[in-house]
Amino acid sequence: MTVTQDLETPAAPPTPGDLMSRRQRLRLVLVLGSLIAVGPLTIDMYLPALPAIVADFSTTSAAVQLTLTGTLAGLAIGQLLIGPLSDAVGRRVPLIAGIALHVVASLLCVAAPNIAVLGALRVVQGLGVAAASVVAMAVVRDLFSGAAFAKLLSRLLLVMGAAPILAPTLGGGLLHWTDWRGVFVALAAFGVLLVVVAALGLPETLPPDRRRRGGVVATAALYGSLLRDRTFVGLVLVAGLAMAALFAYVSGSSFVLQEQYGLDEQQFGFAFGAGAVGLITATQFNVRLLRRHSPQRILVVALAVGTAAGLVLLTVAATGLGGLPSLLVSLWVVLAAAGLAMPNAPALALSRHGEAAGTASALLGAVQFGVGALAAPLVGVLGTGAVAMSLVVAGGMVASTVVLLVVVRPARLAALEAEPVAVAAH
Template sequence: MTATVDVPEAAAAPLTPGDLMSARQRLRLVLVLGSLIAVGPLTIDMYLPALPAIVADFHTTSAAVQLTLTGTLAGLALGQLLIGPLSDAVGRRGPLIAGIALHVVASLLCVVAPNIAVLGALRVVQGLGVAAASVVAMAVVRDLFNGAAFARLLSRLLLVMGAAPILAPTLGGGLLRWTDWRGVFVALAAFGVLLVVVAVLGLRETLPADRRRPLGLAATMSGYGSLLRDRTFVGLVLVAGLAMAALFAYVAGSSFVLQEQYGLDEQQFGLAFGAGAVGLIAATQFNVRLLRRYPPQRILVVALGVGTAAGLAMLGFAATGLGGLPSLLVSLWVVLAAAGLAMPNAPALALSRHGEAAGTASALLGAVQFGVGALAAPLVGVLGTGAVAMAVVVAGGMVAATAVLLVVVRPARLAELGSDPVVVAAH
């Protein structure tokens, strides 16, 4: 079969551990890592249908409740910066198991939170725990795969992980039929316990002792400094983060827009939210097929162009009311599909440049993604809880991602990535 990009045979990428895995072993890896990484979207999304109820229960404002979402994203960002270098120094399994255990404890404490301030603080701790699953799962994939093979497996992971955004609001809405919002956190704690078992029994260590890096403040700062001096890496990380910002702007504003402005009930909201996730998942799987014909950088450029156009159209529909809810949702779903194409390819191109520090590079990538998301979520609340506010941030994220690709990464350098041996993988 042919290579993703035509390069001289001498430049072909060497075999990675993942290349030696059977199809069955790869499927098992996807299922294990997908279930572990799903705890993040579940933690973020499962309580979304309950946001208006939390506002009423604590006699607070929608902006204050949206800050609990921001707290989770901030915890995810900070936690990854800490756990990434740790996983490069001591291995992947230990930090992963400890992080999920922390998430379980924080979830149980959320059940008894007496006010919105305590709930917000505990959501930060939840994010710190979830960060371990996010960064370690990405680092494990980078330990085993490279280049286009990395992008293909990441697309498969997003299929498994994508079930979480589909199921989370629907599950949350179902739970709210017979319990209050606190029951959602009981369910998250139970899922966390299950994931600890999965991590212990189903994931082997992928970072050999001879590839581990020294742990310490100086070594950590040196590692991050090296990454930040790589303009192309930084640009691609920002592209991934800004695409994620568009996604989290929808996550933060959708429950208020769809339930309060357009009158959907909790179950209808879950279905509408899930429909968008279906589009995102379908795009990630279509990405696998596209990678057989096109290099990841070309897919990334087209995806951002389509996403930017759809985001601006969404803003126009929200501002004018033209077409009502159907027009708003269709344009939004196109943005989500474009994000589904961008999210596997931007990280794959970025991380393929730094396999020697996969944990640290994955941590910086995740921190930027969730850090920008943490800023996008309250920005929706500051601008208002209507469709226009949500559309401004969604469209702004896609426009900014495209601008960074053009100005920071630059088209010429992006095209050159296709000839770098590190981002080429044979089918």
């Protein structure tokens, strides 16, 4: 019986990543992590300056939050365009061109005369950043699959997690020496550095014989096939709604913590960074958990904890129970739960479509940042207080859990766990 089972379920062939040395993997993590970091830096670095931008342009907090929405919308749209392009021409060219576009848009943001122009340029920034996001994810999928993918993605989130920690603190520090426009000068300089890193440190991972051709029609057909995969769509939505909870916190935290609770720009940076530490710690704990538990089980538990913490957060915000410490602790638990969910949901989704890693990564990223783009102005519409932010944070976690139960379904998750090789080789 054992021989028969072994014949029926042969070991999966090694992926290119399995053949890499430990040093090569570390270098890959550092290069890809620095590329992915440009997204969080672009989103978060100007957060301490949001109240100053409101005053400078004599506008409203909701209008300024729309500049954040513009970045997220650009990220979503850009990934839908760049993903198929990277599947057709390779990873390096779209990556370098996208980062160069980000540099140009950052420099133009410095001279923005009003909030409308700034918002439009933030969309262009997002389009450029999308290249780094989708190509980095596709490179990981080119090289790894299954649990190895989830583990490396957790390592990437460690590097990427330094950006949310540093970004508001760096932004607050810069505001001591310059105004909010100086933040965009710094982003442009970082973009130039990344162009050099990408050109010198990242080899092409998609050989010509694996590239997809066929133009717009083939791309549309491929997106259609992905959207017909119920499990893939469900896992993408789970990741997107968890990201929405994260971006609701990102978009509302500067107003809540600075205006409602009276923190200054530096104190806000430290509080925001502490939440990022929780996110990072969870992603690294995820690597240890994957040695004993499947990504499916970790995802279910993480969403359950995140949903419970989100409801506690909403209760604290509405009643004031425990004040700022209780608010921050419940927020940090939500972020930690997201840190466990975010590597595993994408890993499970992308493992199903390794043959089109760029396009699948693009759709995943577009949903994540697209839903995030909706969450940011929703917080602004509901208000700038803790209740508005907490309502969207909790809503994102609750909706993510509901999608997992209703769309993905526990039975399908159990089937994935029972057939890990089939999933990874799909």
